[in-house]
Amino acid sequence: MKTYAGGLKKGDFIIHQGSINQVIKTEFYSPGKGSALMHTKLKNVQTGKTVDYAFKSNEDVETVEVNSIEMQYMYKDAESLYFMNAQTYDQVAVPVGMAEGFVQYLKEGDKLYVFMQEDKALSVRAPLTVRLKITHTEDAVKGDTVSNARKPATTETGATVMVPLFVKAGEVVTINPETGEYVGRSAE
Amino acid sequence: MRTLPQNITHYRTYLRMMQAIETYLHNNNFLKVDLPVMLPALIPESYLEVFETEYRYFDTRRSFYLAPSPELLLKRLLVDGVGNCYYLGKAFRNSEPESSKHRGEFTMLEMYKVGADYLQLADTVLEMLQALHVATRPKHTSSQMMRTYQGISFDLSKWEKLTVAEAFKRYAQISAEELFDEEQFIASVRKKGYQTVRTDSSGEHTYSYEDLWSQIYANEIEKNLGTAGHPTLLYDYPIQFASLAKPNADGTTAARFEMYIAGVELGNCYGELSDWKLQHHRLVKEQQKREASGKIAHVPDWGFIDVLKRGLPDCAGIAIGVERLGMIFADVASIADIRLIEID
Structure with a gap:
């Protein structure tokens, strides 16, 4: 699916330079020379690394369709956080980097929304509280x-x-x- | 609408800075000019959208536009011989979502110095920044002109002066030859992996030089400016970005600078274009671009050209984002942190 960069929102998943990235931050910017830009912070779901990237606001961006499924947090190790789907008992792993900033507040049994691309877990949404x-x-x-x-x-x-x-x-x-x-x- | 009493300390710093601006300009013989912000006509600018409103009285209807800049009024006064002058007040830009560094309604300082070129005005601006520093510096700071913004230190004793060509070479590895040749530039940008063509239902569109230039500028240049120990003065923009600036003798650049501290753009200066024929030509082009892009069809201020025919004195002018400057001097991450009222 395609969208334009000016319409990107925090939390969206996009293909950027060949990899799936989650949009962490967006900030519209009109420099007064050339077209408006969309400043974004992107997090690569494989590596957990973030980059800053400014898109032209009418630039095409390929989005990734994801489902968010409520799952139970089980535990973590050095690389991943492990979640279980309470309906199917399927277990999935999310790279630790995708929960950076809030992983320290999670405890076993917490219910969180995990973003799935088909059967692959990409990221996890921080609970509101x-x-x-x-x-x-x-x-x-x-x-x-x-x-x-x-x-x-x-x-x-x-x-x-x-x-x-x-x-x-x-x-x-x-x-x-x-x-x-x-x-x-x-x-x- | 909410109040933000927690910002009172930052707001006071912002106020002290505003007072220091007025004091500095008063002491240096700049006349403060109070101006209307609702105008019946505007200078056409293709990259700006405006706010439109309407005056009503029985059957009378008249369109007004919120001023995106006081330029068309201050230049009229300059032609009349008012001399050094400034406006410190609100300016308005539509279609620009709010961010940590921008809001569609913002406070602008626009000042003109007569008989000065753009780099001489830069000296005045630096002196003003030093005065603002003294008025707002935290107590017990030892070093004279040192300041910190969000962990980045800078010394206000001088500018780091960098031409746009030097900055593109240094930070984006794009040579002057590529920078000033539209085709070569677009080819280099494509090689870097940027999207240079857009496809929609009506076919393929190649992005303009201006669009791609701005994207490289935002991604590769801007974050470095004003981070090397001094505020940065980036000057001599490609002629495509001349807007109302004078062309330089080299034929490829315009007398324009922007100033940066810690990667934040704070102001935009032109050696003012006084050639009314060239000005007329640029405004017609901007007006055509506006019409083609479906922006609000405001009344163009062709009277501005008539005024310029009478002769704009040699001068340089700068527009400064005052909240951004306040954000720097209060050392806060967002312009929202110096506000006492927030509109959600």
């Missing part, structure tokens, strides 16, 4: 009254996040895995 138990954080220093003060806390997955001073070890917090930001305290 994750709920993680805080395993360690220092108690707040008394007298520190800055309203939006934050302190570091360690989650059950080993990630470090910045949380408000009132959060205590043992509590469950909600995190935005794409930014690593604390969203709120969880009822559980």
Whole structure:
């Protein structure tokens, strides 16, 4: 399938210089000389490497059709993250590089959408939020009254996040895995 | 619409910078000119889309356009002999989605220096940047003209001056011979693996020299500019990008420069074209391109040519993106970080 570069969106899969790439970022740019451009950040699904590339905004781009299927996260090793399709029990591997930035917030059993090209897993979508138990954080220093003060806390997955001073070890917090930001305290 | 009170510190830096711009220009005898932004006619520019609005009074209807640039007004005043002058205010560009470095409604500083060529105006701009640096620098900074933007250090004591031909040779391995010959250039770009032909229902279209040049510029040149320890002054653009700039004596380039810090384009300067016949010819071409591309058919400002016939004084002019400059001096990643109101 073909589209024009100006219509590319974050998350799209395209063929770029012979390989499948996922669009990580797009930014329209009109330099005031020549036609408008679409600045993109592309991640090669084989290597996990990212490149910056500016397309002419009306340039043809070949897109790759993918299905997103909800799967359960199982575990990871040095190269891949492993997911299981709960309907078929099929297991697939996604290169670690495709989950860069949010892999540290994932725990076994989390449900995520895996992008499949036929039966090959290309990438995985970061969940909107994750709920993680805080395993360690220092108690707040008394007298520190800055309203939006934050302190570091360690989650059950080993990630470090910045949380408000009132959060205590043992509590469950909600995190935005794409930014690593604390969203709120969880009822559980 | 949301407020962004968390940006107040960055916003204050931006304000200090704006005040320093006004102070510098006032002290150097540039007249501040307040201008309307709704105009009945515009200079045709093929690569810009405009915002159109309408005045209504009973049966009366009149089209107005939001000014994409104050140029057509400031140049009228220059012909009248107003001398060094500037506009600091809003400008508008349609069909340009918002990004970290751009918004369709933005603040522009456009200034003209009479009797100066483009490289002399560059000296004035550098001096102004130094004044902005002093007005906004963080306390306790030891070194005089050193500044950092997102981890990239630069020294405002001088420009790194680079011609477009030198930059293409250095960063894109394209020689001057290839750069100034459209056919050779397109062949080299194809060899690099760029798409040079587009196919649609009406057949094959070869991309123009301008389109491909801009793509190479964006992919291979721009990111390097203003990253080697000084702000970069990139000058002498191919004549195809002359727009309202004077041609140089070499016949292949125009008296135009752009300035960069840390890969961010901050301003665009012309040695102003005063030859009204050449100007007329370029505007007719731009108008034809506009019509062919299906852009809003605004009223062309042919009166601009009549004004130029009276003689534009020798001058150079520069347009600077003020929010971008604010982003640099506040050391934030996006122009959105210096705003107090966001329109989602």
